[in-house]
Amino acid sequence: xxxxxxxxxxGTITRSDVAExxxxxxxxxxxxxxxxxxxxxxxxxxxxLARQFALVHASPEDLLAFVDRAAxxxxxxxxxxxxxxxxxxxxEIVSEGLDFYVRHLLAKWRIDLPVxxxxxxxxxxxxxxxxxxxxxxxxxxGTCKLRRLFELRVEGFRVAxxxxxxxxxxxxxxxxxxxxxxxxxxxxxxxxIAFMPFERFSDVQRGLSAWR
Ligand SMILES: [Mg+2]
Numbered sequence: 001x002x003x004x005x006x007x008x009x010x011g012t013i014t015r016s017d018v019a020e021x022x023x024x025x026x027x028x029x030x031x032x033x034x035x036x037x038x039x040x041x042x043x044x045x046x047x048x049l050a051r052q053f054a055l056v057h058a059s060p061e062d063l064l065a066f067v068d069r070a071a072x073x074x075x076x077x078x079x080x081x082x083x084x085x086x087x088x089x090x091x092e093i094v095s096e097g098l099d100f101y102v103r104h105l106l107a108k109w110r111i112d113l114p115v116x117x118x119x120x121x122x123x124x125x126x127x128x129x130x131x132x133x134x135x136x137x138x139x140x141x142g143t144c145k146l147r148r149l150f151e152l153r154v155e156g157f158r159v160a161x162x163x164x165x166x167x168x169x170x171x172x173x174x175x176x177x178x179x180x181x182x183x184x185x186x187x188x189x190x191x192x193i194a195f196m197p198f199e200r201f202s203d204v205q206r207g208l209s210a211w212r
Pocket of ligand 1: 008009010011012017163164165
């Protein structure tokens with residue numbers, strides 16, 4: 001059976017959460033109250049993102065200049081992507097971040113992989129967000145990571161999931177193998193989901209080598 005890896009972007013491929021870095025820099029402190037509601041699972045990711053980014057007033061140029069300074073890649077990710085290609089493991093990115101910085105960073109870092117993420121438009125200094133990869137039966141998430149996992153499974157793949165946060169819980173529940181760190185690791189412990197801890201993609205690579 002073919003293997004696939006679905007991975008989160010923010011805090012997983014990048015060393016820290018780029019959306020949170022943007023909000024820290026460009027939004028008033030109130031964005032954190034919205035984040036707290038999200039982490040308590042009182043509101044979904046979609047609602048949380050829309051309300052948080054409504055607080056941001058900046059041009060895309062200013063935001064991307066900041067992102068270029070702030071975002072760091074896991075330095076083992078390129079090696080991991082090469083490993084997946086050589087092992088015939090399908091590797092795809094599913095992100096609850098925003099396309100304007102996700103695609104900018106992927107191009108800058110020369111990472112050419114399928115990616116599903118939320119779509120941003122800038123109008124009059126304001127950010128608005130659309131959700132081309134949402135699931136029509138769920139209003140909580142923007143990009144439905146679980147939907148992509150199920151699609152791959154229907155195509156005959158076993159699916160490993162790699163992530164670090166709240167928006168990774170749904171796919172972690174269903175995945176055949178889970179790599180988790182930070183909040184996702186805490187959530188997996190709370191929900192009794194088996195996972196392999198990781199810090200870098202070099203750890204994920206070691207874990208995948210044993211998963212045949
Ligand atoms: Mg993340």
